[in-house]
Amino acid sequence: MEEQSIRVEERQDKKEKPKSEDLIFGRNFTDHMFVMDYTEGLGWHNPSIIPYQNLSISPASMIFHYGQSVFEGLKAFRTENGDVQLFRPEKNVQRLNQSNDRLVIPPIDENLALEAIKQLVAMDSDWVPSTEGTSLYIRPFIISTEPYLGVAPSHYYKFIIIMSPVGSYYKEGINPVKIAVENQYVRAVKGGTGEAKTGGNYASSLKAQELCEKEGYSQVLWLDGVEKKYIEEVGSMNVFFKINGEVVTPALNGSILPGITRDSVIQLLKHWDIPLVERRVSIKELYEAHQNGTLEEAFGSGTAAVISPIGELYWEGHHLVINEGKTGDISKKVYDTITGIQYGKMEDPFDWTVKVEKNSKVRQ
Template identity: 85%
Template sequence: MVNQSIRVEESQSRKNKPDSSELVFGRSFTDHMFVMDYSSGLGWHNPSIIPYQNLSIDPAAMIFHYGQSVFEGLKAFRTQDGDIQLFRPEKNLQRLNHSNERLVIPPIDEEFGLEAIKQLVELDKEWVPDAEGTSLYIRPFIISNEPYLGVAPSGHYKFIIIMSPVGSYYKEGINPVKIAVENKYVRAVKGGTGEAKTGGNYASSLKAQEIVEKEGYSQVLWLDGLEKKYIEEVGSMNVFFKINGEVVTPALNGSILAGITRDSVLELLRHWDISVTERRVSMQELYEAHQDGTLEEAFGSGTAAVISPIGELYWDGNHLNINEGKTGELSKKIYDTITGIQYGKIKDPFNWVVKVGKKTEVK
């Protein structure tokens, strides 16, 4: 536990805020950031909220050479009443510590981490946009900053939180996308870092993504790294399929990231008494379900998009058209329910929402 209050240094030079209609994901950042240091012997210390600024870091810092880092992604939403609320932030902090354990990074106190997020959002509350579908994206991350060219866990770290106002992931509603099944490259393997949220997993996905985009596909459907038979993720999202009335999703196996939205979808489906199973799903099974007409819907789930319907899968020369390329009824219901809870439009029976501060006006 960090038994310290958070020092706050307010910016004396506030930035111009982008127009809500022109927001681009991850391109503009708020006035302040949270920083906290770790060193062997002292533990986590010096928690501060300071003006957003560049970092001064030694070229020999271990993050540059051995990639010891983790990150998270969550959002703050402005309700119609002007309140600001977070969606299941404790789950992100739990997962951050799970990633920390895998990358041999000292754990953070989760309650203190949530308090840091809330204080930062409260200070920069005017950056939370109020246009339909917009939000404030929150990026906590930890990097190893000890200057040492040796392959070993770092003795020094920096925990940072930055925030960015973002627009709706979909410009014209949730439209199904075309996905190519990847047979050559793999994202992660069991025993690796696939279940941790670390930058290397995303770097390893770039080549396959580059190839399929040139061929007119939006994303890659990843298969397992051993047999290349079983479905794992779609792009950087978890994936679900509705087959003959039952919803199935790949079981967490050590190489699949445990998505917060994935968990929310599972809870919703069980709340609605819809049959849902976590298990291995092969492409052959999916192909056969398509052939016999029982593959009803497919969608990805994640923080950025919430739900991303899949209208077509391309696999080994076969084009699998799903639900006539239209958004499925269940996909739409899940999307409307989760976003409705996030923006305070419908009741939250799961206690997923965490309020931040009092009602404010956007200037």
């Protein structure tokens, strides 16, 4: 594919930036956005950074009717010396194309997408907050835009990147959460879209989430959609359990999203020589491990929280309190290490971080 230059249109009336203490996840957006169009026969074209603005598309656009869309989520971090860096952005771009394949969306040029992220962050680098725990959330997404009421892949798409400064996920420190095991609804099944990052997966999870919150639980623990006994994810995060000294995480099976934080946790545990296995794990096995005292720790992993310790599981009338409801040693070590690397406070032996140059090439 011929290399394309990114056209830039700078916003003249810059928006007022919110104070760090007032940041709410996904509510404020930066001055600029990236857009690129796809037309069948022409391919992806006209990559541009433009002022953040509303979209004008037909109400018949296929995204509204058939849900053909994918998205990603990653962050930019302000280091102690004022630099801005990304965390494993190439993995997000790779996964975006994996989702594209499942949703029959034309693949994007991964180098161009990565360059678009870098240039957009460089242009709006003043929006990257510096208060501890804060960051700039980056949301790349693709939607089908062809005005056609027919069930078929669209011939037109938009690839867009928007960004939002976000506050610390743990304002009062990292604390374990209570989780309810979901027995009625399912998140995804093998052969479905569970391994793709597409909006429908999240829409279908809302009912179970609403019900569990009414009962005082933070999230649901999803079981497999066929036998409803094997653990898959927790909320919108991957999940890990420490059982009798060994860390266990559900193996990727076609219905579990391959999380980038999940992969980072796995690499860290192997680096530390902590026993780890990827395999099927049932809720009954967890219950029995709790009963015999070998369920030592549990935590979720994802972009927003990095690590979310699980202090209690509720399953069929049983309250399984884990590690006395406290944050476990592995949870804390993984959280401290990943965030330490992200903010440039710790050595990065894996080359996970990518520095964003303030004067990254921008073509006016």
